[in-house]
Amino acid sequence: MTASVIDVVDFRKSYGDFVAVDGISFEVRQGEIFGLLGPNGAGKTSTLESLEGLRAPDGGSLRVAGIDPVRESRKLRDVIGVQLQTAGLPDSITPSESMKLFCAYRGVAPRIDLLERLGLREKLGAQYHELSGGQQRRLALALAVAHDPDVLFLDEPTAGLDVASRVELHDLMSEMRAAGTTIILATHDMAEAEEMSDRVAILLKGRIATVGTPREITAAGGGLTKVSVRTQGTSLSDLESRFPAVIREVREGNYSTFFSNNIGPTVAAIIAHVETNDDLLVDLRVERPSLEERFLEITDSASMKADQ
Amino acid sequence: MNAFAVHFSFDFRTGIRNRTLLLMNYLFPLGFFLMMGFIMPDLNPSFLPMMIPAMVVFAVLAATLLGLPEPLVNAREAGVFRSYKINGVSSPSILVIPALTTALHLVIVATIITASAPLLFDAPLPVNWAAFVLTFIAIAVASGGISVLIGVISADSRIQVLWSQLIFLPSMLLGGMMIPYADLPAAAGRFARLLPATHAMNAFNALAMGGLADFDPWGSVISLLASGILGFGLAVYLFTWDSHNTERRGHPALALLALVPFAVMMLG
Numbered sequence: 001m002t003a004s005v006i007d008v009v010d011f012r013k014s015y016g017d018f019v020a021v022d023g024i025s026f027e028v029r030q031g032e033i034f035g036l037l038g039p040n041g042a043g044k045t046s047t048l049e050s051l052e053g054l055r056a057p058d059g060g061s062l063r064v065a066g067i068d069p070v071r072e073s074r075k076l077r078d079v080i081g082v083q084l085q086t087a088g089l090p091d092s093i094t095p096s097e098s099m100k101l102f103c104a105y106r107g108v109a110p111r112i113d114l115l116e117r118l119g120l121r122e123k124l125g126a127q128y129h130e131l132s133g134g135q136q137r138r139l140a141l142a143l144a145v146a147h148d149p150d151v152l153f154l155d156e157p158t159a160g161l162d163v164a165s166r167v168e169l170h171d172l173m174s175e176m177r178a179a180g181t182t183i184i185l186a187t188h189d190m191a192e193a194e195e196m197s198d199r200v201a202i203l204l205k206g207r208i209a210t211v212g213t214p215r216e217i218t219a220a221g222g223g224l225t226k227v228s229v230r231t232q233g234t235s236l237s238d239l240e241s242r243f244p245a246v247i248r249e250v251r252e253g254n255y256s257t258f259f260s261n262n263i264g265p266t267v268a269a270i271i272a273h274v275e276t277n278d279d280l281l282v283d284l285r286v287e288r289p290s291l292e293e294r295f296l297e298i299t300d301s302a303s304m305k306a307d308q
Numbered sequence: 309m310n311a312f313a314v315h316f317s318f319d320f321r322t323g324i325r326n327r328t329l330l331l332m333n334y335l336f337p338l339g340f341f342l343m344m345g346f347i348m349p350d351l352n353p354s355f356l357p358m359m360i361p362a363m364v365v366f367a368v369l370a371a372t373l374l375g376l377p378e379p380l381v382n383a384r385e386a387g388v389f390r391s392y393k394i395n396g397v398s399s400p401s402i403l404v405i406p407a408l409t410t411a412l413h414l415v416i417v418a419t420i421i422t423a424s425a426p427l428l429f430d431a432p433l434p435v436n437w438a439a440f441v442l443t444f445i446a447i448a449v450a451s452g453g454i455s456v457l458i459g460v461i462s463a464d465s466r467i468q469v470l471w472s473q474l475i476f477l478p479s480m481l482l483g484g485m486m487i488p489y490a491d492l493p494a495a496a497g498r499f500a501r502l503l504p505a506t507h508a509m510n511a512f513n514a515l516a517m518g519g520l521a522d523f524d525p526w527g528s529v530i531s532l533l534a535s536g537i538l539g540f541g542l543a544v545y546l547f548t549w550d551s552h553n554t555e556r557r558g559h560p561a562l563a564l565l566a567l568v569p570f571a572v573m574m575l576g
Contacts, residue, residue, distance in 0.1 A: 053393075053394075054390060077395070080394075082394040088387045088388045091326070092325040093318065102395040104315070105315075106395070140391070
């Protein structure tokens, strides 16, 4: 089993009377992309910023690559890279200058190639205030990874990015994971978390509601698998629950859609039914429940409990 | 280049790129110098012997009190310090490097004033250049330290402007640049000793320009240096990285300790 790089034990953080994080524990293993999900105010940013040494925890223990983020903040800087959700640079600094400045402080050679790779080739000499929001985020990302950190923290990295930049970011994350970098990804984008994360934790009101691989988390929910079928004839036009494990069925354009809680028998029965009725299958699509649906299920359930 | 040199080089360029800093570092002091040079000698002939020190002190006050604190407050509010922290930039670098680059701009401005005042306005040059340079360093250190401290303790730019003007405006009126210290009423003169400009003018006059001291000129130099060092030290101590995270090591009122050397001179 791979060694853990980040250890969070009974971590607590409050702001006055407001408890932002209420005793959470988790670990992140080396070379893993770990998604931190949760609605606004769930405690994601407090957790990230405490791990990054920007905030002091009120209780519990935090370790990043064996380093205490509060007591050994200088040592921490050498091993982590951070793209903050809210951070800025001086208005008049250029991407090229900022790369040279921060690389000088880290004692590494400036990585202008990273700026070019992230689509800032034409903006190397532009002042920070002249960059678009997406360009500013790409610059922050380039600065975060320029020194090849062991641990990379990304807080909403794709917010404001166009499709091409988003693909480039995901490629970069995959490359870094392959090279052994541990990545913590806080995001509201469930598709991104599902696509990129090896494991995710869902935070709700300062506590971990669930943690596991995206597949484990979605499988643990009551979500139904969606089977959409299109046939040449009309064998499926009569909508009645005649297939096993189907809970609900609807007609959507040329497709008949069945929501099943046991996909194997359902699909087998549909195919058999089409063949028996001398019909021809044109298309059959199976969509398992997404992480987003499971996330909404968990957050809705928490809201209902709070209302009761 | 090492980190300090890269940071210094960037910050020096910022002093010219940024319109507000360009105004405070160069345009305002040099424009004021030309205006005063054409007007004041006719209105008040006693201004001419003190013209070079007065305009140098004015340049220092404008570049520091009006130029240094605001970018610090704005940078903290915009999250620039958070970016600096995660990228390994230390708080002393954040505070000292802008003060040093401002000092370099001031050397350029002071050189322009000192070189052109005799040619344009027949103003006398210093008689003791070493004392002139020493006093320039002392007022730059004092004003730089106090300005950085104002930038650190001010919760927002409106409060920062209030603090800066609280020192800048009385310095203009009572600091000996417009009206000689000896001509001030006794109470005003005593209050004026709380201001760095008063001590700078006293030291320039007595040690560099060959005039008479209004009070102990070496005490003025020492109090300026002590206040500046206290100012920088307190700024580092009270520094916060983030306007959302207001935990700091001491109460902002501790900043008043930077005025203790002047209070000693006032009471002494």
